[in-house]
Amino acid sequence: MRRPDARYAPIENYALIGDCASAALVGKDGAIDWLCWPRFDSPSVFAALLDAERGGSFQVRPAGDATVDRRYVGETNVLETTFTTETGVLRLTDLMPVGPPEAYRRELWPTREILRRVECVEGTVTVRVVCEPRLDYAQIDPVFDDRGAQGFFCNHDGAVLMVRSEVPLRLASGQSVLRGEQTLQAGDRRFLSLAYDEDAPAVLPLLGDHAERKLARTRNYWRDWAAQCEYEGPYRDAVVRSALTLKLMTFAPSGAVVAAPTTSLPEAIGGERNWDYRYCWLRDAALTLRALYELGYEEEGRAFFSWLLHATRLTAPDLQVMYDVHGNTNLTERTLSHLEGYRQSPPVRVGNGAYDQLQLDTYGELVSAAYEFVQREHTLDDWHRRLLVSLGNEVCARWEEPDEGIWEVRSGRHHHTFSKAMCWVALERLVALHEEGYLTVPVERYRAEADDIRTAVETHGYNEDIESYVATFGGDRLDASLLLLPTYGYKEATRPRMTSTFARIHEELGQNGLLHRYPPDTDDGFTSEEGAFGLCSFWDEEMFARLGRLDEAREKLGETIGYANDLGLFAEEIDPDTGAFLGNFPQAFTHVGLINAAITITKAEREEATTLYEHPTPQ
Amino acid sequence: MTSLITLKFGPALLWGLFATGILTLLMATSQGLGWSRISFPYMIGSMFTSHRGRAMGVGFAVHLAVGMSFAVLYALVFESWQWATWWLGGLLGVFHGLFLLVVLMPALPDLHPRMASKHHGPTPTRQLEPPGFLALNYGHSTPVLTLAAHVVYGILLGLFYPLGGAVL
Numbered sequence: 001m002r003r004p005d006a007r008y009a010p011i012e013n014y015a016l017i018g019d020c021a022s023a024a025l026v027g028k029d030g031a032i033d034w035l036c037w038p039r040f041d042s043p044s045v046f047a048a049l050l051d052a053e054r055g056g057s058f059q060v061r062p063a064g065d066a067t068v069d070r071r072y073v074g075e076t077n078v079l080e081t082t083f084t085t086e087t088g089v090l091r092l093t094d095l096m097p098v099g100p101p102e103a104y105r106r107e108l109w110p111t112r113e114i115l116r117r118v119e120c121v122e123g124t125v126t127v128r129v130v131c132e133p134r135l136d137y138a139q140i141d142p143v144f145d146d147r148g149a150q151g152f153f154c155n156h157d158g159a160v161l162m163v164r165s166e167v168p169l170r171l172a173s174g175q176s177v178l179r180g181e182q183t184l185q186a187g188d189r190r191f192l193s194l195a196y197d198e199d200a201p202a203v204l205p206l207l208g209d210h211a212e213r214k215l216a217r218t219r220n221y222w223r224d225w226a227a228q229c230e231y232e233g234p235y236r237d238a239v240v241r242s243a244l245t246l247k248l249m250t251f252a253p254s255g256a257v258v259a260a261p262t263t264s265l266p267e268a269i270g271g272e273r274n275w276d277y278r279y280c281w282l283r284d285a286a287l288t289l290r291a292l293y294e295l296g297y298e299e300e301g302r303a304f305f306s307w308l309l310h311a312t313r314l315t316a317p318d319l320q321v322m323y324d325v326h327g328n329t330n331l332t333e334r335t336l337s338h339l340e341g342y343r344q345s346p347p348v349r350v351g352n353g354a355y356d357q358l359q360l361d362t363y364g365e366l367v368s369a370a371y372e373f374v375q376r377e378h379t380l381d382d383w384h385r386r387l388l389v390s391l392g393n394e395v396c397a398r399w400e401e402p403d404e405g406i407w408e409v410r411s412g413r414h415h416h417t418f419s420k421a422m423c424w425v426a427l428e429r430l431v432a433l434h435e436e437g438y439l440t441v442p443v444e445r446y447r448a449e450a451d452d453i454r455t456a457v458e459t460h461g462y463n464e465d466i467e468s469y470v471a472t473f474g475g476d477r478l479d480a481s482l483l484l485l486p487t488y489g490y491k492e493a494t495r496p497r498m499t500s501t502f503a504r505i506h507e508e509l510g511q512n513g514l515l516h517r518y519p520p521d522t523d524d525g526f527t528s529e530e531g532a533f534g535l536c537s538f539w540d541e542e543m544f545a546r547l548g549r550l551d552e553a554r555e556k557l558g559e560t561i562g563y564a565n566d567l568g569l570f571a572e573e574i575d576p577d578t579g580a581f582l583g584n585f586p587q588a589f590t591h592v593g594l595i596n597a598a599i600t601i602t603k604a605e606r607e608e609a610t611t612l613y614e615h616p617t618p619q
Numbered sequence: 620m621t622s623l624i625t626l627k628f629g630p631a632l633l634w635g636l637f638a639t640g641i642l643t644l645l646m647a648t649s650q651g652l653g654w655s656r657i658s659f660p661y662m663i664g665s666m667f668t669s670h671r672g673r674a675m676g677v678g679f680a681v682h683l684a685v686g687m688s689f690a691v692l693y694a695l696v697f698e699s700w701q702w703a704t705w706w707l708g709g710l711l712g713v714f715h716g717l718f719l720l721v722v723l724m725p726a727l728p729d730l731h732p733r734m735a736s737k738h739h740g741p742t743p744t745r746q747l748e749p750p751g752f753l754a755l756n757y758g759h760s761t762p763v764l765t766l767a768a769h770v771v772y773g774i775l776l777g778l779f780y781p782l783g784g785a786v787l
Contacts, residue, residue, distance in 0.1 A: 105670045108733065108746045147756075149740035150748075155758050158653025160748075164740070199650045200658040201734075201757060202748035204741035 005343045007052035009033075011265060011581035012565035014049075015070065015079045016245060019096035020252035022112055023261035025049060025585070026094050028068045030061035030081055037112050037196045038159075040251065040258045041278040041324055041350075043136040045161065045196075050264060050348050051339040056134030058194060060116055062090050063126040063181060072567060075240050076222035077248055078215070079567075088123025088186065092116065097214045098221050108203040110162070110195035115211055115218075117191050118167070120184035129167050129192065131178040137336050137350070141176040150204055151193075152178060159198035166190040166207055230296035234554075235598040238561050241568035242591035243295055246288075249588045251325035255303025256280045256311070257288055258325065260572065260584035266345035267530040267573055267583040274345065276352045277572075277584040279322040279331060282312070283361065283406055284589045286368035286488075291595040293376050305373045309384055312366060316387050317394035319362045321408060322355050331355040357404040358413065361481075363395045364422025364429075368488060371429040374438055385439040392430045392441055396449045399423040400456075405471075406481045411523050415473035417461030418481040421490045424453040428489070457490075462497055468504035469497065471518060478508045480517045480536035483543050487596075493546035502543055511576040513559045515540055531573035531582040534563065538593030545597075545604040553601045561594065570594070626698045628691065630783050631776075635690020638775040639683050645768040655764050656757040657750070665733050665747055686772070689715065693776045708777020709770050716769030720762050724750040 014025040014033070022042070025034040033048040033055070047055035066083035073080050079094040097113050118127050133142050135156055142154035142161060151164035152171070163169065167190045169180040184190070191212075193205035206214075225247065231239045249258050260277035267273035285308055292301040311327030312319055320329055333353035341348050370388055374380055380388075399420060402413035427450040434441045460473035471479035482501055486493040493499070509516045514532035537560040544553035563574050565581070570590040572583030649655045661671075663685075664678025693711055697703035727750055728736045734747040753762040 105673075107669045107743070108665070108671065147737070150735060150737070151740075153748075153756070155656075158650060158656060158758070160656065197748075198656070200656055200661040201750065202656070204735055204746050204748055206741055206743060206746065210743050 005052075008049075008343045011342075011571050011585050012569075014565075014569075014585060015072075015081075015094075015567050016248055016261065016569065016586055017077055017079055017094050017096050017114070018248040018261070019098050019112065020247065020250050022096070023248055024094075024096070024114060025262070026079055026081070028070060028081065030059055030083070030092050032058040032094075032114065034262060035114070036261070036278070038198060039325060040249075040261050041276075044138065045133050045135060047134060047138050047339065049262065050342055051138060053340075054134060054138045055339065056132045056138055057130075058114075058116075058132070059128070059130045060092055060118055060192065061128060063128045066090070070566070072241070072244075073219060074223060075226035075244065076219050077244055078219050078222065082121070083125070085123075085125055088125040089121040090125040090127060090184070091119050091121050093119075093215065095215060095218050097218050099214075099217045100221060100224075103217060110197050110203045110205050112196040113205050114194045115191065115205070115214060116193070117189060117211070117215060118184070119189040120186050122186055124183060124185055126181060126183045127167060127190070129165065129169060129178070129180040131163055131169070131192075131194065132173075132176070133161060135161075137348075138339060141174070143175045144171055144178065145175075146171060153202075159196060160202050162195045162197070162202060162204065163193070164195070164205055164207055165192040167192060228296055231294070231595075231599065231602070233598060233602040235557065235561070235594075235602075238564070238568055239295070239595050239598050242594045243291075243297070245569060245586050245591050246291070246588055246595075247297075247300070249586075250300060250304075252303075254310075254325055254327070255300070255305075255307040256323075256325040256327075257284070257304060257588055259284065259322075259589060260587045262584045263350055264348040265342050265571070265582075265584045268345075269343055269582070270345050271529075272347065273530055273583075274341065274347060274349055275354075275584070276331075276333070276350050277587070279324050279352060279355075280307070280311070281322045281589070282308070282319060282366055283321070283359065284365075284592060285362075286365045286372055287596055288588070288592050289369045289372050291592045291599075293372065294599050295595065298376070301373070301376065305369060308366065308369055309387060313383070313387055317390040319359075319366065319391070320355050321357050321359045321362065321404075322352060329355065354404070354408040354410075357408055358401065359406065359408065360395075360399060360401070360403045360419040361406050361416070361422035363391055364425035364488065367391060367426040367429045371433060374433060374436070380433075380438045388430060388433070388439060389441055392427060392446060395423045395426045396445065399449070399453055407479075407517055409522075414471075414475075415460070416479075417457055417469055417471060417473060418479060418484070420453055420457050420461060420473075421485055422488065424450050424457065425488045425490055427453070458497075466504060467497075467500040469501045471522075477519055477522060478505050480505060480509055480515050480533065480539060483536070483539040486546055487539070487542060493543055494548075499547065502547070505540075509536070513537070513556065514563070514574055514576045532576045533572065534560065534570045534574050534590040535572075535587075535593040538590070538597040541597045542600045545601045548604070550601065550604055553597075553604070557597055557601060560597075626691075626694055627780075627783065628694075630780050631691045631694035632687050634776055634779040635687035635693075636683065637779065638690060638772045639686025641775060642686065642768045642772045643679075643682065645771060646764070649760070649764045649768075654758060655761040657754055657761050657765060662727070662731070662747075662750075666731055669733065689772075690776055690780075693773065694780055697777070697780060703777050703781045705774045705777040708773035708775070708780075710773070711777075712770040712773025713766065715773065716766040719769065720753045720765055724754045725752055 035046040048057035070081040083090045144152040154161045169178040191207040195205040263276035264274035311323040333351040336348040339348040405416035427446045515536035569586040571581035571585035572587040660678035664674030735741040
């Protein structure tokens with residue numbers, strides 16, 4: 001195990017703020033170490049997360065040592081960090097202003113803004129500010145222009161970065177760094193604003209009372225949004241926090257949900273498992289849509305479904321593994337060798353080379369999302385129908401091909417059992433939509449193909465020797481994705497083959513109450529070992545609930561939720577030995593898993609939980 | 620040299636519309652390429668509304684109308700001198716662009732109800748970034764691009780106005 005590098009905070013030390021188009025990570029030390037503007041997958045403004053020396057950050061903190069306590073203000077995405085020093089208490093409030101649609105019609109808003117309020121709550125505290133942007137993934141040192149009362153401006157590539165502050169700032173390091181220090185007495189408050197505009201004359205951010213109103217409006221916006229959450233149950237706090245986090249990772253202009261707002265946080269420290277997650281995966285479609293609808297967020301559900309079909313229309317009947325927030329498909333991967341990587345774990349990658357892999361399960365997931373949408377909205381457009389039928393035909397033509405599978409391994413194509421089962425799901429759901437009158441498909445042909453797929457899965461995807469479904473046809477390795485077979489209606493959880501698979505997965509993939517996605521020694525194209533997947537643990541708890549083992553489900557869910565950081569956020573992976581976070585953070589799909597597990601358990605308590613569908617196939 | 624007798628409103632308005640369209644296209648292209656943040660439609664439209672989208676719509680319409688009005692002024696010059704060529708139009712464009720950059724832009728904070736003054740910080744009613752001398756606040760390339768776009772505007776009018784066109 002490598003020793004922690006003191007220049008890098010643990011991943012779980014970060015909090016997320018955002019405005020539903022971009023997001024920033026704020027450390028416990030009051031430093032914004034990651035920010036990409038104007039959207040999630042734009043080049044970074046601050047990237048100290050990936051290179052402590054040259055990445056750039058925006059620090060607001062007491063000048064001396066302090067103990068730190070932090071929280072989100074109630075059910076909002078407004079972050080409050082409290083520093084207690086020897087001389088007093090300083091409170092830092094961080095947010096990206098948002099408001100209801102009418103607020104944007106009434107007044108001018110900068111395209112993007114981070115608002116920071118620092119206030120001395122007790123005693124006397126000297127606050128220190130260092131704002132050190134490094135544009136375009138730390139390749140460009142900005143040159144700030146001091147425009148007096150209007151603030152500091154940096155023009156770059158048709159955009160402008162503005163800093164306004166009530167703490168006096170001065171230029172340093174060749175006009176690329178802003179520094180300031182001021183001693184505050186109890187009751188003193190100061191606002192700082194970092195804003196961004198592009199293409200047009202900028203809108204200057206306001207401080208003082210107006211900033212106070214922006215803060216209140218943002219708090220109210222999030223409170224109102226969280227209050228719409230219809231989940232009532234023992235896990236409400238965790239579910240609401242997950243919903244708020246999911247909302248932060250929604251790109252509001254298109255409805256897309258990014259997998260995470262970061263790139264290249266390593267799945268193994270010192271390893272090479274570093275990926276750019278600032279894109280949207282089809283793999284997550286149906287379960288994300290289910291989470292949004294079940295919580296009562298119908299507007300977000302409709303927007304997400306609309307994005308799904310818009311994006312896939314560009315490539316249909318082929319489906320890419322992922323798309324960007326506007327549905328673009330060219331996500332060519334490149335390495336930023338000038339950045340050392342989080343805790344010196346290179347490479348830092350932008351773009352994602354897995355975008356053009358073949359992942360047959362996406363057909364099942366996309367069609368399942370459409371099915372979920374229709375059950376809620378009772379409508380389907382003409383072109384949606386045509387798209388779905390073209391996907392069904394593609395499944396018939398391609399299900400026998402090997403693919404890279406749900407985990408996008410880079411060790412070549414195989415016949416993945418889960419992928420085949422999801423092809424079956426796609427055809428079954430299309431037939432169901434046909435029978436419900438929403439579209440017309442060649443029913444006999446689809447049923448015949450579905451039967452062939454099921455026969456193949458049951459013959460080659462189940463290993464009699466180990467009494468379990470297996471990752472690949474004819475193999476003997478397990479895969480946590482098989483826990484989803486009941487969720488998608490392929491097989492009831494209580495059937496013998498599922499119960500024995502469940503038991504085997506626990507034996508083989510479990511570690512300290514968490515699950516790995518596949519055995520650590522699996523050849524996935526990399527030598528380093530990864531952590532456990534929080535998401536798989538949530539699937540596990542859903543299985544417990546479906547099996548009627550509710551006490552265990554509740555106990556396990558409580559345990560897994562206990563691995564969240566102090567704010568209720570999850571990364572993609574968890575080190576089962578230390579509980580430390582690994583991989584990109586926070587991860588949308590893990591929070592989707594938490595929401596769905598909580599919903600399934602709560603429904604199971606009322607004997608309602610079966611699968612995503614009303615009529616699972618009883619085999 | 621082209622001999623002209625009377626002001627022809629139709630051609631002036633028609634080619635004014637065309638030249639303003641080209642000017643807008645050039646300026647929008649420079650914005651898109653990241654060379655400048657100057658946006659005449661947005662600056663004009665935000666005089667009337669705080670709604671960013673609506674400001675662009677209103678500003679675009681007003682900018683076209685202003686561009687067509689300026690074409691009538693250009694036509695008056697052509698008529699008064701009794702000749703029109705591309706280079707005369709271009710020279711008028713130089714004067715037009717320089718006047719805009721040197722005189723109008725620095726005065727804009729006093730004329731625009733939502734623009735902050737360079738002498739004060741923004742206020743709740745005045746938040747728009749002022750252009751500064753030669754509109755340099757919107758990027759170092761802004762003066763050159765603005766001037767070039769207006770020269771093109773003048774050249775187009777000098778070229779096409781004598782050809783005639785719409786009859787009013």
